[in-house]
Amino acid sequence: RVKSNRGIEFRRWANRVLKEYLLKGYSVNRRLTELEHTVAEHSRKIDFFVRTSLPPVEGIFYDGQIFDAYKFATDLIRSAKKSILLIDNYVDESVLLMLSKRNAGVDADIYTQAVSHQLQLDLQKHNSQYPPISIHTYKKCHDRFLIIDGADVWHIGASLKDLGKKMFAFSKLSIPAEAVTGLL
Numbered sequence: 001r002v003k004s005n006r007g008i009e010f011r012r013w014a015n016r017v018l019k020e021y022l023l024k025g026y027s028v029n030r031r032l033t034e035l036e037h038t039v040a041e042h043s044r045k046i047d048f049f050v051r052t053s054l055p056p057v058e059g060i061f062y063d064g065q066i067f068d069a070y071k072f073a074t075d076l077i078r079s080a081k082k083s084i085l086l087i088d089n090y091v092d093e094s095v096l097l098m099l100s101k102r103n104a105g106v107d108a109d110i111y112t113q114a115v116s117h118q119l120q121l122d123l124q125k126h127n128s129q130y131p132p133i134s135i136h137t138y139k140k141c142h143d144r145f146l147i148i149d150g151a152d153v154w155h156i157g158a159s160l161k162d163l164g165k166k167m168f169a170f171s172k173l174s175i176p177a178e179a180v181t182g183l184l
Contacts, residue, residue, distance in 0.1 A: 066164030089113035111138035
C-alpha cells in the first residue's frame with residue numbers, strides 16, 4: 001500500500017471512477033448490449049431458415065439441375081392439402097411417379113394433349129396401387145401449369161418429365177386459379 005500523497009490521490013481517483021462506472025451501469029449495459037446483439041443475430045439466422053424453407057416464387061433451373069428441379073416439383077406436390085391440377089402436354093410414367101408423392105386425400109388431375117396407349121396402361125397400373133389420378137385431354141394450352149389446392153398457380157417452363165434437362169424458368173402467378181381452370 002502506498003501512503004504518499006500521489007498514491008492517495010490515485011486511490012481516490014480510481015475509487016471515484018470505479019464508483020461512477022458501477023453506478024452508471026457501464027458493465028451491465030455492455031453485457032446487455034452484447035446479449036441484444038446475440039439475440040438479433042440468432043433472429044436473423046432463424047428468419048433465414050424460415051424463408052428458405054418456403055419455395056421461391058420464381059427462379060431458373062439450369063441445364064443439368066435435374067435433381068434440384070425434381071425436388072422443387074415434388075415439394076410443390078407435397079405442399080398440396082386438397083388438390084393438384086397439372087396441365088402438361090408431355091406426360092409419362094415419371095409424372096405419375098411424382099404425383100404419387102402427394103399427401104393422402106389429395107386429388108390429382110392431369111390435362112394433356114394426347115393420352116397414348118402406353119400412358120393409359122401406365123395410369124391403370126398406377127391407379128391399381130396408388131390413389132387414383134384422372135387424366136383428361138386438352139389441346140388448347142402450350143405452357144405448363146401446376147395448380148395447388150385450387151389457389152396457387154405455378155407456371156413451369158418445362159414439362160415435369162423433363163425438368164432440369166434444359167434450362168427453364170418457373171414462377172408463381174398472382175392470378176386466381178379460375179383464370180386457368182375456367183378454360184378447361
